[in-house]
Amino acid sequence: MSPDLHTVEGIARVVGVDPDGGAWLVPEQTTSCGHCASADVCGSKGIGTVASRLEARRFHIDGGQALHIGDRVVIGIGNRALFKGALTAYALPLLVCFAVGGVAQWAAQDDLLTMASMAAGLAGGLVVARLAARRLTRGGELAPRFLRFAAPNESCPPQQVMQ
Amino acid sequence: MKETVLMMIGAALVNNVILARFLGLCSFMGVTTRIDTAAGMGLATTFVITVSSMADWAVQRYLLDAYGLGFLRTVTFILVIASAVQFTEMTIKKVSPTLFQMLGIYLPLITTNCAVLGVALLLVEGRMSLIGATLFAFASSLGYSLVMVIFAGLRERLALAQVPRLFAGPPIGFIVASLLAMAFMGFSGISTN
Numbered sequence: 001m002s003p004d005l006h007t008v009e010g011i012a013r014v015v016g017v018d019p020d021g022g023a024w025l026v027p028e029q030t031t032s033c034g035h036c037a038s039a040d041v042c043g044s045k046g047i048g049t050v051a052s053r054l055e056a057r058r059f060h061i062d063g064g065q066a067l068h069i070g071d072r073v074v075i076g077i078g079n080r081a082l083f084k085g086a087l088t089a090y091a092l093p094l095l096v097c098f099a100v101g102g103v104a105q106w107a108a109q110d111d112l113l114t115m116a117s118m119a120a121g122l123a124g125g126l127v128v129a130r131l132a133a134r135r136l137t138r139g140g141e142l143a144p145r146f147l148r149f150a151a152p153n154e155s156c157p158p159q160q161v162m163q
Numbered sequence: 164m165k166e167t168v169l170m171m172i173g174a175a176l177v178n179n180v181i182l183a184r185f186l187g188l189c190s191f192m193g194v195t196t197r198i199d200t201a202a203g204m205g206l207a208t209t210f211v212i213t214v215s216s217m218a219d220w221a222v223q224r225y226l227l228d229a230y231g232l233g234f235l236r237t238v239t240f241i242l243v244i245a246s247a248v249q250f251t252e253m254t255i256k257k258v259s260p261t262l263f264q265m266l267g268i269y270l271p272l273i274t275t276n277c278a279v280l281g282v283a284l285l286l287v288e289g290r291m292s293l294i295g296a297t298l299f300a301f302a303s304s305l306g307y308s309l310v311m312v313i314f315a316g317l318r319e320r321l322a323l324a325q326v327p328r329l330f331a332g333p334p335i336g337f338i339v340a341s342l343l344a345m346a347f348m349g350f351s352g353i354s355t356n
Contacts, residue, residue, distance in 0.1 A: 080199075082199045082200065082202075082203045083199050083202050083203065085203075086202060086203040086206040086207065087206065089206075089210075089255050089258060090206040090207055090209060090210035091206060091209075091210075093210070094209070094210060094213055094301070097213075098297075098301070101293075101294065101297065102294070105293075105294045111224075111292060111293040114293050114294060115217065115221060115293055118217060118293075118297070119217075122214070126254055126258055129258050130257075130258040133258055
């Protein structure tokens with residue numbers, strides 16, 4: 001897959017290699033990370049603050065390229081994957097929540113009951129989202145892919161440079 | 164029904180959160196370099212605004228109003244919003260770890276997005292029913308997402324244009340944003356017709 005087909009590119013560092021050639025990576029922090037107004041909340045400055053966040057962002061890519069621990073690589077996510085993922089994770093639960101809430105309001109005309117129904121609808125919507133996400137993941141649509149090795153001084157992929 | 168539709172159009176277009184109320188400008192300038200990332204941020208914000216507005220409505224009705232604690236509104240709402248963001252982050256992580264890798268980056272940023280608090284305060288002032296408040300919050304956040312995507316599209320075009328060096332970067336971004344705000348002012352005519 002050529003790099004220009006990816007909407008989101010990022011630099012990651014290899015932290016583990018599987019015997020089958022797959023690799024575990026963590027996203028590399030950019031120089032601005034931890035310096036913005038949201039730094040205290042975000043915690044993405046990692047070690048020393050909420051270090052587990054970086055650990056939580058560990059992700060796996062399939063084999064096919066010779067990666068070694070410590071390698072810096074540029075990875076990308078498919079063209080529409082981000083939008084599809086956002087629709088699945090956010091829009092789907094909200095739609096179910098509204099549908100259930102609307103029916104409850106129409107039937108009972110009671111705010112408390114409507115609220116309970118909407119909460120239940122949201123929970124149900126999240127279950128539906130989980131199933132949909134599983135289907136997308138199984139189809140490989142959400143999988144990040146190896147694009148190339150990052151240059152030694154490369155810190156920000158071209159697509160992410162502010163215009 | 165007609166009132167509800169008008170209220171939603173008003174919240175999304177006429178009184179747009181970004182271009183009319185000037186809330187959420189941080190993400191408006193920061194996450195709009197590409198359409199897909201802007202749409203991702205918009206959807207994440209829509210989810211958080213809607214969920215936290217439902218919770219804020221309940222807190223206002225059954226706690227603050229009931230016990231005369233109105234002076235704690237801002238602090239309480241901030242707490243509710245932070246909790247809603249945390250809940251969303253945990254849920255997305257549980258629903259799909261892959262989606263969390265892709266979208267998790269936006270969630271902490273939403274905590275400090277003043278549009279979320281702004282919408283919660285507006286719907287409380289409006290004294291709406293639960294469904295009305297939720298639809299108002301949803302429409303406001305849809306307006307937010309719409310402007311984010313439009314502005315991202317314009318910035319993608321700007322990236323290909325030959326902009327004078329003096330105006331390159333944020334300056335031309337602000338000029339385009341002001342033109343977009345003026346265009347959205349045209350929607351204000353809808354409310355009087």
